[in-house]
Amino acid sequence: MTDQASPRVAVLMGSASDKPVMGAAFDVLREFGVPFTGRILSAHRTPDQVRDFIESSTADGVAVFICGAGMAAHLAGVVAAHTTRPVLAVPLSAGNLGGLDALLASVQMPGGIPVGVYAVGKAGAKNAALAAVQILALSDEGLAERLKGHRRAQVDKVLAADEELGSELDAG
Numbered sequence: 671m672t673d674q675a676s677p678r679v680a681v682l683m684g685s686a687s688d689k690p691v692m693g694a695a696f697d698v699l700r701e702f703g704v705p706f707t708g709r710i711l712s713a714h715r716t717p718d719q720v721r722d723f724i725e726s727s728t729a730d731g732v733a734v735f736i737c738g739a740g741m742a743a744h745l746a747g748v749v750a751a752h753t754t755r756p757v758l759a760v761p762l763s764a765g766n767l768g769g770l771d772a773l774l775a776s777v778q779m780p781g782g783i784p785v786g787v788y789a790v791g792k793a794g795a796k797n798a799a800l801a802a803v804q805i806l807a808l809s810d811e812g813l814a815e816r817l818k819g820h821r822r823a824q825v826d827k828v829l830a831a832d833e834e835l836g837s838e839l840d841a842g
């Protein structure tokens with residue numbers, strides 16, 4: 671799946687079963703108008719295709735890789751081994767260990783091959799996408815302004831909820 675012509679962010683996931691959670695990353699990238707591509711590729715089940723994709727997408731201008739995987743989550747590490755561009759990992763809850771397995775597999779990279787690791791699940795997918803936007807915004811003033819607007823909207827939302835709670839409590 672490709673959102674627009676020249677993707678700047680590639681969102682990879684290890685299995686179709688990861689799609690419902692990794693969709694949160696697509697939502698953020700769409701919200702900011704960042705061209706992205708999404709692929710289901712597995713470090714274990716399709717190792718050759720992972721390597722080929724990294725080579726071709728890097729040549730095509732992908733700047734940041736987001737990798738969601740559960741269980742023995744090696745996708746981000748393998749991608750990082752093949753590129754010097756930033757790789758952001760989203761550990762996912764699959765199997766019986768609630769995502770702790772994927773979190774540890776993602777975060778315990780040997781020195782020399784960095785991977786940025788986000789929260790397990792949807793919050794991680796959302797934040798990894800926001801981090802990708804932040805990286806791109808370093809050289810895109812329009813994107814940087816949209817990030818500031820996004821932060822302001824969050825403040826407004828929390829304050830509105832706070833006011834509503836106050837009214838509910840006042841009403842007894």
Ligand code: RP5
Binds near residue numbers: 684686712763
């Ligand atoms: C990982 O194993 C995938 O990223 C997924 O989270 C997990 C289970 O995959 P399926 O057995 O559902 O395909 O590689």
